[in-house]
Amino acid sequence: MLKLRRGIVVSVKPDEGAFQDLDVEVDGETRPAKADIRLVGRCGEGDEVVVNVEALDLMLGSGGFDLVHVNLARGLVGEGTAGAHVMKLNYTSLQHSVLPVESERSPSVGNFPPVDPVARSLDQPVGVIFLHGQLPPVAWAAAQAAPGKKVGFVQTVGGALPGGLSNVARSLRERDLLAGHITAGMAYGGEGEAITTIGAIHHGLRDLGWDAVICGPGPGILGSGSALGHGGMYAMDSVHAAAALGCRPVVVPRISSGDPRVRHQGLSHHTGTVLRMVLTPVVVAVPEGFQVAWPAQDVAHEWRQVKVDTAGYRDSGLPATTMGRSIAEDEAFFASALAGGALLGELAA
Secondary structure, eight states: OOOEEEEEEEEEOOOBTTEEEEEEEETTEEEEEEEEHHHHOOOOTTOEEEEEOHHHHTTOSTTOSEEEEEETTTOSOOOOOTTOOEEESTTSTTOEEEOBTTSTTSTTGGGSSOSSGGGGOOOOEEEEOSSGGGHHHHHHHHHHHSTTOOEEEEEESSSOOBGGGOHHHHHHHHTTSOSOEEEETTOBOSSEEESSHHHHHHIIIIISOOSEEEEEEOSSOOBOSSSSSBGGGHHHHHHHHHHHTTOEEEEOOOEESSOSSGGGSEEOHHHHHHHHHOSSOOEEEEETTOOOOOOOOSSOOEEEEEOOOHHHHHTTTSOOEETTEETTTOHHHHHHHHHHHHHHHHHHO
16 A cells, blocks of 8 residues: 655755655654645645655665655645546546547547548658667757757656656757657656657647657656566567557667676667567667667567767757766667667657
């Protein structure tokens, strides 16, 4: 069952995006916490709240804070979303209504599926990432390769569900390196809400005029160490959705030269498993000159060597660490993401 505790908000930091950073006193201990403003409203000092304490108690790296479940002082007057009829996080105590981009009001809702299967093809490339940390170098490299092209982000499940938790996505939007942010499936809190990943891709390309899509999870990654029990497997769903729309899937492999875990050294088992199991050919972007042992595959994929600008990305001011490791400590991780972004931009251009 949920590990919920009562607490009192003792300090509130200035708002940054969709989440508030708080300090909450629980059983005499002051603990860091976050409140999803769009879900539970704003908190103030002295408010009595109920917080979910399990992630911090488990000392999870990317989820090392408590989450406000409800604000007992001022959070019981929410009105929901007018006119909405679709729920996210449905049949949980945090279910809330949204206006999906696939609704009857969508400009292209009557245009799909067309009678002529050839007309179904959207043609644009879709870059599929495995970790949220790949998003900044992919978006930056795509912009360098295709200035002026609109690249949007579809956030899938597999990592954190709240779109507002991604400071990276907000920063990329502010720098015009992303044209939009849609949260799909049970992910929520983006600029647009989609019921499905395929609906999000279709809406971004057809209705919003995106030239390319980056598809992948929010911050953090679910994992068990097993071959199939990890959030990276959702990349397979994204590949299939893109291919079904006629788009060209570009897999941005997770590669590491600095991860101490054997299963993530070189080509991560996350990427290797997806490439072995995916049902359609994809283009896999790899850094020029980088050697890695490729897995055996049932489907013949195209491996594309791409020149990357690691120094340029290092000077961009965008996030330059992954799991605490710098570019110098894990150059392969950033180089592979930059290769994926460069190829995505090249195909979009």
